[in-house]
Amino acid sequence: MRFQGYPRENGTVGVRNHLLVLSSVACANGVVEAIGRELPGVVPVTHGYGCGYGPEDFRVSHRVLTGLVNHPNVGAALIIGLGCEVMKAEFLAAGVEGKPVEALVVQESGGSQATTEKGLAIARKLSEQLEKVERVPVPVSELVVGLQCGGSDALSGVTANPAVGAAADRFVDAGATVILAEITEMIGTAHILKRRGATPEIGAEIEQLVNDHHAYVRAQLGDLAGMVIAPGNVDGGLSSITEKSLGAITKGGTTPLQEVIEYGERPLKRGLVIMNTPGYDIDSMAGIAAGGAQIMLFTTGRGSVAGFPAVPVVKISSNSRTFQNMPGDMDVNAGAVVDEGKTIDEVGQEIFDLALEVAAGERTCAERNRSAPFNYLKQGPSF
Amino acid sequence: MSAAAQSNALILHEDDNVAVVVHPVRTGEAVVVKAEKLLTAAEDIDVGHKIALRPIASGGTVYRYGEPIVEATQAIEAGAWVHVHNTRPIPGDLQA
Numbered sequence: 034m035r036f037q038g039y040p041r042e043n044g045t046v047g048v049r050n051h052l053l054v055l056s057s058v059a060c061a062n063g064v065v066e067a068i069g070r071e072l073p074g075v076v077p078v079t080h081g082y083g084c085g086y087g088p089e090d091f092r093v094s095h096r097v098l099t100g101l102v103n104h105p106n107v108g109a110a111l112i113i114g115l116g117c118e119v120m121k122a123e124f125l126a127a128g129v130e131g132k133p134v135e136a137l138v139v140q141e142s143g144g145s146q147a148t149t150e151k152g153l154a155i156a157r158k159l160s161e162q163l164e165k166v167e168r169v170p171v172p173v174s175e176l177v178v179g180l181q182c183g184g185s186d187a188l189s190g191v192t193a194n195p196a197v198g199a200a201a202d203r204f205v206d207a208g209a210t211v212i213l214a215e216i217t218e219m220i221g222t223a224h225i226l227k228r229r230g231a232t233p234e235i236g237a238e239i240e241q242l243v244n245d246h247h248a249y250v251r252a253q254l255g256d257l258a259g260m261v262i263a264p265g266n267v268d269g270g271l272s273s274i275t276e277k278s279l280g281a282i283t284k285g286g287t288t289p290l291q292e293v294i295e296y297g298e299r300p301l302k303r304g305l306v307i308m309n310t311p312g313y314d315i316d317s318m319a320g321i322a323a324g325g326a327q328i329m330l331f332t333t334g335r336g337s338v339a340g341f342p343a344v345p346v347v348k349i350s351s352n353s354r355t356f357q358n359m360p361g362d363m364d365v366n367a368g369a370v371v372d373e374g375k376t377i378d379e380v381g382q383e384i385f386d387l388a389l390e391v392a393a394g395e396r397t398c399a400e401r402n403r404s405a406p407f408n409y410l411k412q413g414p415s416f
Numbered sequence: 417m418s419a420a421a422q423s424n425a426l427i428l429h430e431d432d433n434v435a436v437v438v439h440p441v442r443t444g445e446a447v448v449v450k451a452e453k454l455l456t457a458a459e460d461i462d463v464g465h466k467i468a469l470r471p472i473a474s475g476g477t478v479y480r481y482g483e484p485i486v487e488a489t490q491a492i493e494a495g496a497w498v499h500v501h502n503t504r505p506i507p508g509d510l511q512a
Contacts, residue, residue: 187464191426191436195481221510225483247510270436270464272478272498273505276485283428283481371438374423374451 034207037168037393038175042131045105046171048327048392050163051076051343052156053102053110057125058083058118061139065113067149072156076107076343078407084118085416094120096297097409099128100323106343108166109133109159111152116140133159168394174208176392177300179326179344180284181214183314186334186351187269190280192377193332193351193367199381200330200388201286201305211285211305212294212321216246217312218281221274223247226282231289231304238293239307246309284332296410297323311410314339318346319409328388338362340399342407345391348398349384362398423448425467429482434466434498436480441467447495458495466498478503 039047052075056065062079069077078101082094102110102125109132114122122136135155142148180197182189201211219226223243230236271277291302293309297320300306308324310317318329318341329344331337334351336359350356353368365384369375391397399405425435425447435449441457447467448454454469461467466480472492477484486503496502 188438191428191438191464195428222483224509267500270462270466270499272466272486272500272503274510275483275505276480279481279483279485370426376450377426377428 034173035170036173036389038171039105039108039166039168040171041105044175045325046175046327047105047108048176048345048394049106049343050108050166051106052159052163053078053104053107053343054152054156055098055102055110055112055125056080056083057098057112057114057120057122060084060115060118061113061122064137064139064145064148064152067145068111068113068152068156071149071153072160074160075156076405078342080407080409082409082411082415083120086119086411087413087416090411090413091119093296093409093411095125095128097319097323098125100297100299100325101343102126102129102134104322104343105325105327107132108163110135111155111159112136113148113152114138133162135159172208173204173389173392174303176204176209176328177212177324177326178204178209178388179212179214179318179321179324179329181314181318181321181329181346182218182281182284182332183337183339184333184335185281186355187271188351188368188371189332189334190271190277190283191351192370192380193334193349194280194283195377196365196367196370196380196384197284197330197332197349198286199378200384201284202288203381203385204388205286205288205304208303210300210303212300212308212324212326213282213285213290213305214308214310214317214321215281215312216243216307216309217250219243219278220247220250222278222282225275225279226290226307229290231291235290235293239290242293242307242309284330294324296320299325313410315406315408316410318344319407323409328392330384330388332367333363336362338399338402338404339406340397340402340404342405345397346399347384347388347391361402364398423451425449425454427469428480431482432479433469433472434478434480435469437461437463437465437467439463455495458493459497461497468492468494468496468498470494472498477506
């Protein structure tokens, strides 16, 4: 099975051929934003960090930011730094393989306005190069598909999540990789996920990860930890944390879990893998994207409109009301299971088919809306 | 499709002993899954909530997604609403 994509030197395939303009530190965001305003075709990425953090956050920041620049959907990159920060632009550029990358430093390039002018010239040159690249047939097995939910409702675990599970099984059958994430949403299912490991060792690793995360949530939130099953969840019909979390992990489908990977790490195995990300969808998507996911399937009930920079996010509504109330935000209506007599498997096929069209260039609602918030998970304090 | 054949509940896994209501069900109303009338609702049940497909003994396990989710704290008849009032988390699982 193949689709029209962009093969990369390192063997991965892109579903987009974007020019990424990234700030290495928040202080350079103004220049990145100015370039983005002038050239709407580039993907500007700004964030609030880059300076004054400890060794663990340096590692996470480096992994996530280089993961974005090395992302298969990124054909070329321009990195803007300030000059005195910890996460230097040249340092990020040095971690990039097999694609054009350039770095500019505001303090050495004549200030904000001069750096913006130089950046625009570089961006125009790189964009011209990227426009010449044509899509060619590439195997579906090279796809890494990220799974995410946000703004869930009582039907999320009934329609949208099981339908995404049916799509996930199809991707795994096609030889692709699927990333199930959001460990917060797995609390209460450690004993069930343990049985789904491809080997007893992988099962034990997953059990440990979920139990450790539960302990972490307890330590951080104290009495509020009970909020992982909120009163609204109970009103919506969920009787236990286990039932709630099963509704989230059903996005992963039914195939064995092949690997457990760290936040922002690239999967080494194919098939269904678990990434250690938090429930907060923006932070979670950053980890999934840095792990190389070229496309994401995102379920929502209340109506999350968040996409992600350089990665098409397919929005799947759990109910017809949200789908109709927010035209232009939702790509698939899994509420059709309730209102139009479709089966979960039929909607799963619909999601799979649409995802392949998106991989071949069809734009998602979030892409058309230019909805691409970015933030990543920083563990420690700022200094 | 006639109104009577309109499905108002879903069974998420073949091993499940509950269905999930997707259109509000009133007492005495038919519970219809995949256009097939399966049983009659013993009480009013809201969207997202569970209905017992067969009798569940006190202490019996409730299955959804083919997995154990809670255990019954009292005998539950077929057609009854299944929720926190007649179930509890399975001992050893996390408490809410």
